Amino acid sequence: MKRITILIADDETEIADLVALHLEKEDYDVIKVSNGEEAIQVLQTHSLDLAILDIMMPKRDGYEVTRQIRETQHTLPIIFLSAKTSDFDKITGLVIGADDYMTKPFNPMELVARVKAQLRRATQFNQTTTNNLILEAGGLTISPEKRTVTLYGHTIELTPKEFDILYLLASYPKKVFSAEGIFQKVWGEAYYESQNTVMVHIRTLRKKLGGDKDKFIKTVWGVGYTFNE
Structure with missing residues (x-):
């Protein structure tokens, strides 16, 4: 071993x-x-x-x-x-x-x-990871095996946590995840700073994806975030 x-x-x-x-x-x-x-x-x-x-x-x-x-x-x-x-x-x-x-x-x-x-x-x-499927929506392609994201054929460079958040949300379109729920699934633990940490990651993720901030990741006010196909 x-x-x-x-x-x-x-x-x-x-x-x-x-x-x-x-x-x-x-x-x-x-x-x-x-x-x-x-x-x-x-x-x-x-x-x-x-x-x-x-x-x-x-x-x-x-x-x-x-x-x-x-x-x-x-x-x-x-x-x-x-x-x-x-x-x-x-x-x-x-x-x-x-x-x-x-x-x-x-x-x-x-x-x-x-x-x-x-x-x-x-x-x-x-x-x-090899059992996960490639996700596609609105010109966005997410490959979990290669851990790559492309938007209309152009590669988007994401940090590991940004990738994990995006793949989580895209795997369950229209499902609303709270910030705490995202943190628990992506980081694998409960954490008192989850709200700010997830918020910052979502903000930078949206900037990298470009365009309308709600095009792919929509804020459900008072509840959390959802993937907007």
Whole structure:
């Protein structure tokens, strides 16, 4: 059986060592680096199952590393572990392409639980994606196997979470999902910040799809969102 390999990118040695200690207790293989450039080198030379990134790192910050990851590895789970604690920072990290965001100081056992949740979700997605059908509506084509979206033949670049939200809504046209419901299905957990996080993702998703903001994703005021064929 293939062993799970996790990248830890953090310039605080004590933090990286603490995270590695708890992950190794779970029998995961760990690669530690101290800056963004080293993180990118590891991503290019190793097969990884998950990445834990600090944001404020030397040479390249966590945002830059995440953007580069998402250019080629659309489904690799990414968890930000950062001293940045504002809602703006958290939402920015999630919109850029991270799957989860934890702030320092943190509970190592909670981090391990979140790592397991992301690994479990990634495994479940890989097992089911080939059974999902390509969806088409109004010039929009969504391929779950390739995780690509095209609009009138032009590719639309989406983050993993934007793709998951769009595919969820398009899979159930006319069904109304609350923001909390979307968060629970896409992120796989209940979360008190779901309202703002989903709202920001919907906003950026609409911009990328262009045109009338309600052309594909319609707001049902006071209830949530629905896919508008």
